[in-house]
Amino acid sequence: MKYQLAIVGGGPAGYTAAEAAGKAGLSVVLFEKNSLGGVCLNEGCIPTKTLLYSAKVYDYAKHASKYAVTVPEASFDLAKIIARKQKVVRKLVLGIKAKLTAHQVTIVTGEATVVDKNTVKCGEEIYECDNLLLCTGSETFIPPIPGVEEVDYWTHRNALDNKELPASLVIVGGGVIGMEFASFFCSLGVKVTVIEMMDEILGGVDKELSALLRAEYAKKGIKFLLSTKVTGLSKGENGTVVAYENAEGAATVEAEKLLLSVGRRPVMKGFGLENLGLELTERKCIKVDEHLQSSVPGVYVCGDLNGVSLLAHTAVREAEVAVHHIIGKEDTMSYRAIPGIVYTNPEIASVGASEEALQKEGIPYQAVKLPMAFSGRFVAENEGMNGVCKVLVAEDGEVLGASMLGNPASELIVLAGIAIEDRKKVEDWKRYVFPHPTVGEIFREL
Numbered sequence: 001m002k003y004q005l006a007i008v009g010g011g012p013a014g015y016t017a018a019e020a021a022g023k024a025g026l027s028v029v030l031f032e033k034n035s036l037g038g039v040c041l042n043e044g045c046i047p048t049k050t051l052l053y054s055a056k057v058y059d060y061a062k063h064a065s066k067y068a069v070t071v072p073e074a075s076f077d078l079a080k081i082i083a084r085k086q087k088v089v090r091k092l093v094l095g096i097k098a099k100l101t102a103h104q105v106t107i108v109t110g111e112a113t114v115v116d117k118n119t120v121k122c123g124e125e126i127y128e129c130d131n132l133l134l135c136t137g138s139e140t141f142i143p144p145i146p147g148v149e150e151v152d153y154w155t156h157r158n159a160l161d162n163k164e165l166p167a168s169l170v171i172v173g174g175g176v177i178g179m180e181f182a183s184f185f186c187s188l189g190v191k192v193t194v195i196e197m198m199d200e201i202l203g204g205v206d207k208e209l210s211a212l213l214r215a216e217y218a219k220k221g222i223k224f225l226l227s228t229k230v231t232g233l234s235k236g237e238n239g240t241v242v243a244y245e246n247a248e249g250a251a252t253v254e255a256e257k258l259l260l261s262v263g264r265r266p267v268m269k270g271f272g273l274e275n276l277g278l279e280l281t282e283r284k285c286i287k288v289d290e291h292l293q294s295s296v297p298g299v300y301v302c303g304d305l306n307g308v309s310l311l312a313h314t315a316v317r318e319a320e321v322a323v324h325h326i327i328g329k330e331d332t333m334s335y336r337a338i339p340g341i342v343y344t345n346p347e348i349a350s351v352g353a354s355e356e357a358l359q360k361e362g363i364p365y366q367a368v369k370l371p372m373a374f375s376g377r378f379v380a381e382n383e384g385m386n387g388v389c390k391v392l393v394a395e396d397g398e399v400l401g402a403s404m405l406g407n408p409a410s411e412l413i414v415l416a417g418i419a420i421e422d423r424k425k426v427e428d429w430k431r432y433v434f435p436h437p438t439v440g441e442i443f444r445e446l
Ligand SMILES: Cc1cc2nc3c(=O)[nH]c(=O)nc-3n(C[C@H](O)[C@H](O)[C@H](O)COP(=O)(O)OP(=O)(O)OC[C@H]3O[C@@H](n4cnc5c(N)ncnc54)[C@H](O)[C@@H]3O)c2cc1C
Pocket: 008, 009, 010, 011, 012, 013, 014, 031, 032, 033, 034, 035, 036, 037, 038, 039, 040, 041, 043, 044, 045, 046, 048, 110, 111, 112, 113, 135, 136, 137, 138, 156, 177, 267, 270, 271, 302, 303, 304, 305, 310, 311, 312, 313, 314, 315
């Protein structure tokens, strides 16, 4: 069995590469040990957003009177919300399988082991390949907190499938995943506490916007403990006791459930990676060039495994670039404008350089801030909500970075992303006719 491309891992990186290479006429084999779609489709991007959408609909129903609509009594059925999530996942996984089959990709269900750069083993079978693409993704990092072995804790997987609402939940880690679950459970009435070691939630996101979002969720009832270190975990009478320390001293909080979401790490063990002798970076990640090729020619590493961005859309673009290099099509990877979204309600989206990064590099810029209320559509659809659009502009008008708090920031940030990637200036937005009324018109107001 000889293929022009062998792919280990069927997540966004793997299935995108398989489809692109199949379309280009290469013979492709894709190995997936669990379910096609990887973390993103089965336990990440899609399931979380499906649950969050149910929570959003429930929120709208509860607060319908803000829009002069009467809803007698809004309620929800968590088991049905989860069943719907599973239906959505199943549909999308089947869609991917159909696409790959249509492009003659051989899908092998099983755990693959890399023997050398031209050989992959799966079960008893040996597969030869001209090119090898590794995209085994990442896994949840469990912090070595004293007592962690003795208590029951949730990772995102349990939080996605738990059919009974806890009365209270402590989330350790106020990053994107932590905040999305905080938003979901808070909407459904769970008493949520978020413990974050840094001085603000959502590290990497514009601090001003993160603080505004935090204030919004504090109003909804989430308790935030910032600059707080978790020092121990133990079993309590009604759940788990979390001991912590901060500037005010040492204290504890008890909750029925505990969710650990302090980060994810590339999966670099257990599939024969060591047989390739790939060069690593200072951060101990696999070194890749602008074509996602590793130090061994013909071996490519895409998605979470290379540790660069840990986002599905980055994985997708990297996979396209790697396949283009294999088929000899000119293309290079750019990380200049990778959007980062927090799908809370309201959403936060950012892209390009942050203020912190520009200050560190000594690049002069102006931060232009506009209230989202400058958009008529935003005012019409967001009763009682404030939002901000912040654009970082170079001295010559070039757009360097943008952040947005307010719905639907996740859909609109691409307008800024395109401007940043193509080194456009603020005035360039004015040359385009934006549909009216839309929230995106805010970019023409700058
Ligand atoms: C709760 C949560 C929410 C998220 N939300 C978002 C979001 O909204 N937006 C976003 O951009 N990103 C989000 N992410 C991150 C996103 O899921 C990842 O960035 C993305 O899945 C990475 O894709 P990948 O192809 O690199 O790897 P993965 O999706 O992790 O896929 C890797 C695949 O490789 C398979 N595999 C591993 N080893 C082997 C082997 N030896 N043989 C065969 N198969 C193997 C695994 O089974 C897996 O299916 C979220 C993640 C989580 C956990």
